[in-house]
Amino acid sequence: MLTTQITTLTTIYRHVKAVLCVVIASASMSGINVMAAELSPLLATPVGEKEQRITDSGKLAVAAEEAGKTKYSDFPSAVELYSDDELNQLIGKNTHLKRVRADQCQLVADIKVRAELVKLPSYQFLWGDMLAWGVCVDKNAELGIYFMRAAARQGQPRALEQLGRYYVQGKFVQQDIERALPLFEQSAKLGFLPAKIQWAELLVRGYGSPYDYQTAYSYLYSTVTDDVNTHQKLALLLARLEHLMPEHVVIAAKNAVKYQ
Numbered sequence: 001m002l003t004t005q006i007t008t009l010t011t012i013y014r015h016v017k018a019v020l021c022v023v024i025a026s027a028s029m030s031g032i033n034v035m036a037a038e039l040s041p042l043l044a045t046p047v048g049e050k051e052q053r054i055t056d057s058g059k060l061a062v063a064a065e066e067a068g069k070t071k072y073s074d075f076p077s078a079v080e081l082y083s084d085d086e087l088n089q090l091i092g093k094n095t096h097l098k099r100v101r102a103d104q105c106q107l108v109a110d111i112k113v114r115a116e117l118v119k120l121p122s123y124q125f126l127w128g129d130m131l132a133w134g135v136c137v138d139k140n141a142e143l144g145i146y147f148m149r150a151a152a153r154q155g156q157p158r159a160l161e162q163l164g165r166y167y168v169q170g171k172f173v174q175q176d177i178e179r180a181l182p183l184f185e186q187s188a189k190l191g192f193l194p195a196k197i198q199w200a201e202l203l204v205r206g207y208g209s210p211y212d213y214q215t216a217y218s219y220l221y222s223t224v225t226d227d228v229n230t231h232q233k234l235a236l237l238l239a240r241l242e243h244l245m246p247e248h249v250v251i252a253a254k255n256a257v258k259y260q
Contacts, residue, residue, distance in 0.1 A: 081110050087122045091158045092192075096126050097135045105136035115147055121154035128159070132172060141172045152183065157192035160184070164198065181208045188219050196220055197233060204240040214253045217241045222257035 082090070082099075090096040100107065108130075114120045115127035124147045130137055132144030145166075151159035164183035167176045181202060187195030196219045202208060203216050220234050220241075242250050 081107060084120065084122055087126060088158075091122060091125060091156075094158075097129060097133065100126070100130060100136055108136050119150070119154075121151040121156040121159070124148070124154070125151035125156050125159040125162075129162075145172055155186070155190065157187045157190040157195065160187035160190075161192055161195040161198070164195065168198070168202075177202065177207055185212070185215075188216070193223060193225070193230070196223060197237065200237045200241065204237065204244065210244065213241055213245050214249050214256075217245065217250065217253040218256045221254055 087096065090099050100111075111123055111127050111130070114123035128144045128147030128149075128151065129135070130144070131140045131147065133139065145163075148159050148163055152163055160183045164180035164187065165171075166173050167180035167183070169175070181199065184195045184199035184202065188199050196216070199208075199212075200216045200220055203212055217238065220238050223234055225231055225234070245253070
């Protein structure tokens with residue numbers, strides 16, 4: 001009798017255990033299915049246009065390399081955003097727009113964010129110049145000048161010089177040479193050579209104040225350049241300024257930079 005009861009209990013225990021295993025397995029599979037359902041939209045999200053271009057160019061590079069036609073470097077897989085120092089060098093050489101074109105306009109969104117939101121002066125100038133000339137974006141001269149002025153207010157030398165040049169030329173703005181003078185002066189004070197030259201050229205033509213001759217002379221006299229044509233231009237401007245200045249003022253202008 002006792003043996004029969006034990007056998008019955010053992011059978012019931014095995015049935016319950018089997019049922020529990022099925023329930024647990026079903027719950028686990030259900031959880032996995034829910035997780036998969038939650039992740040599927042993320043996994044199905046397409047990559048952005050920029051990322052897709054990078055992927056495509058990488059595939060082209062691999063195919064070309066395997067075919068023995070070219071090197072990977074001919075198909076760059078990504079375009080690095082310019083550092084502030086690199087961008088300032090490009091701006092100083094006036095090759096910034098050329099670089100943006102060479103990079104196939106891939107960094108337009110990044111440039112815009114750094115100009116409009118971060119308000120970096122070098123990127124404000126770049127973005128303004130792109131807008132003014134319609135490089136990789138729809139042309140908008142008014143907005144372009146706005147961002148150039150924003151960069152100039154933060155002391156970006158090229159922005160100061162370029163705005164001054166536009167006022168001299170009457171490009172995008174009404175011609176106003178007197179308004180250009182302080183822009184050239186500030187840019188020259190920051191050491192930007194094209195501004196030094198243009199400020200001095202306007203002074204020897206009779207614009208501005210004679211009180212500025214000594215400062216302009218000092219800026220030119222302290223300039224170091226290995227370019228023969230630039231050196232000759234500086235020498236000519238120095239000679240013309242000397243004719244406009246008393247000898248003791250010329251000596252003072254030279255002494256001001258003697259120990260720099």
